[in-house]
Amino acid sequence: MTMEQRNSKIYILLVVGMVAALGPFVTDFYLPAFPSLVTYFGASASEVQLSLTFSMIGLAVGQIFLGPVSDKFGRKRPLVISMFVFVLSSIGCVVSPDIRIFVLARFIQGFSGAGGIVISKSIATDLYSGKDLAKFFSILACVQGLAPICAPVLGGLLLSVTNWRGIFGVLVVIGIILFLVLLRFRDSLPRGKRLQGDVKERFIYYKEILRHKGFMYFVLIQAFGMGVMFAYIASSPFIFQEHYDLSPLMYSLCFACNAIGIMLGSLSVIRFRSNENALQIGVWGFLVLSCFASVALCMELHIIVVEVIFFLFLFFLGIILPTSTTLALNLERQNSGTASAVLGFLTFLGGGIVSPLTGMGNILYSTSIIMIVCCVLILVCTWRVLKMTKA
DSSP states (O other), rough: OOEEEEEEEEHHHHHHHHHHHHHHHHTTTTGGHHHHHHHHHHHOOOHHHHHHHHHHHHHHHHHHHHHHHHHOOOSHHHHHHHOOOOOOOOHHHHHSHHHHHHHHHHHHHHHHHHHHHHHHHHHHHHHHHHHHHHHHHHHHHHHHHHHHHHHHHHHHHHHTTOHHHHHHHHHHHHHHHHHHTTTTOOOOOOOGSOOOTTTTHHHHTEEETTTTTHHHHHHHOOOOOOOOOOOOOHHHHHHIIIISOOOOOHHHHHHHHHHHHHHHHHHHHSSSSHHHHHHHHHHHHHHHHHHHHHHHHHOOHHHHHHHHHHHHHHHHHHHHHHHHHHHHTTTTTHHHHHHHHHHHHHHHHHHHHHHHHTTTTSSSHHHHHHHHHHHHHHHHHHHHHHHHHHO
16 A cells, blocks of 8 residues: 555645655745844854854755665654754754854754655655656645745845844744644655665665766756745845845845746646756757856846746746656656755755855856856756667
């Protein structure tokens, strides 16, 4: 009997969606509180920035560790334990006496939050295949794409009625709710299909996955795509608020509108005749819109023009993310936990590397260059992998 028969599809979708979104959501939820953290801890802005960096490192490293563990012990146990640790680390953030303890707590928070990201993909691969898997990943990508974009907006609204501790207090409550919900989660990986032998053997298998060219091309497509999204997240406050003098409220509305673009793109995937077809259209649209976006930014065109272009730009990103994930994991179905870990690790590593680059020099020019370079690399990887598939 499958997990889907014992738990409704709605339950599966809600649980997997919530745990998958938690890691990206936690990364950006507290960004509006940065000035408050500088004042409270008496730290420099760069020291507070380290809490974001270490959170992303935790998200990346946690996926590498928890993916193989879920192949060995099933999906439920690692999820429940990681959620319990998440609650403890969130409490640690609230009670941190200095910036060093706070940064450490953020690393642990990111590490534990990684469980939901990597295991959610494995659960989907356990339960679905073909078009059903593509449909599920399109919804999952929609949720994961919305999380890091909407998180700062929600954090800013929350900060208007509480302080930075209130933000982390909300994360404690969310963690407790998810922990309780996961207790009735039925494992999607039967004992007979779990990794036999020592879990250390699964870490050795990373070498084999990294040598799988087809899989790695799809992973690179995903990583460069997420790199563009994190670059957008990092640069958008300065572009919209400083260069275009938008108020925080208007900036939030633009942010939310673009989040809808990603969502609509992800949901449109199921209307294509195949994942390969959707990926090709998404990549070409992404490249063309990156050129338009770069021209609009460099020429400082009217804000309405810039916003419309960004909306369409992120719509095509919404097509790319779920299709590249589906095609990648379809190639490693027997090792979905480890494969999901590689996918998640390189995705957040790419985001962590690209984001700070937007601050180098003129942010309009640097963001434009990053977008075009990443889009060209996505096109090259897509061309190579689809050529391999046809051969």
